[in-house]
Amino acid sequence: MTKKTEKQTLIARLLGDRGGNFAMMTAIVCPLIIAAGGVAIDLTKIVMTRTTLQDAADSAALAAASALANDSKSKAEAKLLAMQFLKTQMNGGLAVDEGSKAAKSDSDQQIATGTDITITETAMLGNGKSYKVDISTKYTVKFNAFTRLLGQQSTVMNAKSTAESATESKNALSMFLVLDKSGSMAWITNEKDKTLTSCINWTEQNWGSSKVKATSPCYVSKMGALKLAVASLFTQFTLADPTNTFVRTGAISYDLASYTPSELAWGSTASLAYVNKLVADGGTASGASMKTAYDKLKAATENTAHKTKNGQVPTKYIVFMTDGANNNSSDDTSTLATCTSAKKDGMEIYTVAFMAPTAGQNLLKACATDGSHYFEATNMSALVAAFKVIGERTSAVVSRLTK
Structure with a gap:
């Protein structure tokens, strides 16, 4: 065998020898397997970071919006609060080691430099304000050493969130009560008065008789019921406007005559005191009292009073109540004319028929808005x-709250 032949045989044997193939393949594939494992770990980390970042942005936006509307925080204070929420949420959600000052500092620095917080303030009807908080933030996820074998060092996660809120918006109103105090208002209702052991229980049958004596049980009169009802109405105003800055009320009563009214005043104290002093007597004639209520509300001085104190033009209401029917048709005519004028001028009219006959009900139906x-x-x-x-309903106009 020549040297040339011997050399060719050695090469062929070397090429044909499969020994050591596994080691070679392992050396080639192992880095890829390790890199794939690193990618799997980092994919989980990316998903977790994206979720945490979005949750943090949502929480921060809501916290800032709430602080602006409910805690009277300034925009600067609200932004600082939002930033604190973001940092705390990210550090907690990603389990940043509190003992590692470097890791926490890096996380906080990323939030501080990668976050934009915008607050838009808008004036609402009345004295309220609405706020819109927009947060845009980003966070860099750094890959582990195995993933970096593929040439990727990191990726950036982005999140946006918006929250809105509004402060309480107070809106002014003026209300005038037009109340029937005719004799039938002394008649009893079906409600027992447990504060008294006996009293004169006036009814349609015994009204005005000098022979009527006190009996037991005692029943609440229609006038007593009216006083409780008016107090219930005014309680809503006290809750909506405790400082008496936006609500003005007045009241007038009538039987066959129209009595001196309780003039429009801030709050409801004066009007309630006026109603509580009413005594039932006489017939029914609503025309003059309705005209008085309308004129009082329409007067330029009423708008001026609100403009001076709260800067608004008030919504105006008439509450008209009767338990009977007018003695003369002329009062129906004048009452309806006043109702038409009031509605034309934008006033709202509420009417209440209290155990009233058909004629009284028809008048009130025609007068109501x-x-x-x-x-x-x-x-x-x-x-x-x-x-x-x-x-x-009317106090809902005074106080509007949007969350």
Whole structure:
């Protein structure tokens, strides 16, 4: 065998020898397997970071919006609060080692430099304000050494969130009560008065008789029920406007005559005191009292009073209540004319028929702004409920809160 042949045989044997192939393949594939494992770990980390970052942004935006509306925080204070929420959420959500000052510092630095917080403030109707908090933030996820074998060092996660809130918006109103104090208002309701052991229980049959004596049990009169109902209405105003800055009320009563009114004044104390002094007597004539209420609300001085104190033009209401019917048709005509004028001028009219006959009900239905502004009360509970609803509806105009 020549040397040339011997050399060719050695090469062929070397190429044909499969010994050591596994080691070679392992050396080639192992880095890829390790890199794949690193990618799997980092993918989990990316998903967790994205979720945590979005949750942190949402929480921060909500916290800032709430602080602006409910805690009277300034924009600067709200932004600082939002930033604190972001840092705390990220450090906690990603389990940043509190003992590692470097890790925590790096996380805080990323949030500080990668976050933009914008607060937009808008004036609302009344004296309220609405706020919109926009947060845009980013966080860099650094890959582990195994993933970096593939040439990728890190990736950036982004999150955005928006939250809105508003402060309480107070809106001014003026209300005038037009209340029937005719003799029938002395008649009893079906409600027992447990504060008294006996009293004169006036009814349609015995009204005005000098022979009527006190009996037991004692029943609440329609006038007593009216006083409770008015108190229920005014309670809603006290809750909505405790400082008496936005609500003005007045009241006038009538039988066959129209009596001196309680002039429009801030709050409801004077009007309630006026109602509590009413004594039932006489017939029914609503025309003059309705005209007085309308004129008082329409007067330029009423708008000026609000403009001076709260800077607003008030919403205006008339609450008209009767338990009977006018003695003369001319009062129906003048009352309806006043209701038409008031509605034309933008006033809302609520009417309450309290155990009233058909004629009285028809007048009140025609006077009311619409069907939802008319109430029929056949007993004391229904009367109190009607006035409470009126109070709730109108006080809702005074106080509006958006969260």
